[in-house]
Amino acid sequence: MANVIDSVKGRFHRELVANPVTHGWVLNLYRSGERYPQRVCDYFQSDFAPTQELAAQLRQHAADEDKHVRLFSQALKTLEQPVIEADLGDVFNEVVRSFTPGTFHIMEGDPAEVRRRKLANFLAHAHHLEKRVAQSFAYHMDACERSGKSEIARLVSRTKTDEDRHVQYTRATVFDLLTHREAQAVMDQHRRAEARANLSFSQRQVRAFLAQFAATTPKHRQWLFRICATIMETAGQYV
Numbered sequence: 001m002a003n004v005i006d007s008v009k010g011r012f013h014r015e016l017v018a019n020p021v022t023h024g025w026v027l028n029l030y031r032s033g034e035r036y037p038q039r040v041c042d043y044f045q046s047d048f049a050p051t052q053e054l055a056a057q058l059r060q061h062a063a064d065e066d067k068h069v070r071l072f073s074q075a076l077k078t079l080e081q082p083v084i085e086a087d088l089g090d091v092f093n094e095v096v097r098s099f100t101p102g103t104f105h106i107m108e109g110d111p112a113e114v115r116r117r118k119l120a121n122f123l124a125h126a127h128h129l130e131k132r133v134a135q136s137f138a139y140h141m142d143a144c145e146r147s148g149k150s151e152i153a154r155l156v157s158r159t160k161t162d163e164d165r166h167v168q169y170t171r172a173t174v175f176d177l178l179t180h181r182e183a184q185a186v187m188d189q190h191r192r193a194e195a196r197a198n199l200s201f202s203q204r205q206v207r208a209f210l211a212q213f214a215a216t217t218p219k220h221r222q223w224l225f226r227i228c229a230t231i232m233e234t235a236g237q238y239v
């Protein structure tokens, strides 16, 4: 099954990259995900970290995401495509949160234990989300390389290097902040939320894509996108 999913996703990205307008569309989706932390108040709450080391890691993480926004803006400029700010409902982070119970938002009056739990939940959320995004970047970089868009592949690769680091430290920190049993339960809860969001997000975005590009997308490609989406949605039940 993994090989089938691999080749379907690879094909999907190659199709998107083949046309600058659809390529711009997917780069804007990525960019909107990178911008998400700037649009909410509860992502990198470094002031409430229990150690100076974690506070510094959270500040670094926030700065990395700001840098990624600039890298995707640059990629869009390279393609001569406009920057388009997505509605929050079209941002993957927001979709993941719609399947996530509870809140990360730390209040001044929260006792140390509640602050710790909210930070751990945020980091587990970030871990699963960034893992998915990093996988998507790998498909995208490969598609760019194959079609000779090495400048964009290089920009996405710089982003992916940071995302891989984020995936590592977020998981490790959840296990530092909580007992082993609590950490496993929190990781599990956010893994499930992300998996459900992934299906919902792909369905919504394939529909949005077809609504927007039906006129300029040849019929056989429209069918291909529909088939790709169906296979990914079905496969998603098993991954």
Ligand SMILES: [Fe+2]
Binding pocket: 034, 064, 065, 068, 159, 163
């Ligand atoms: Fe990022």
Ligand SMILES: [Fe+2]
Binding pocket: 064, 065, 130, 162, 163, 166
């Ligand atoms: Fe990241």
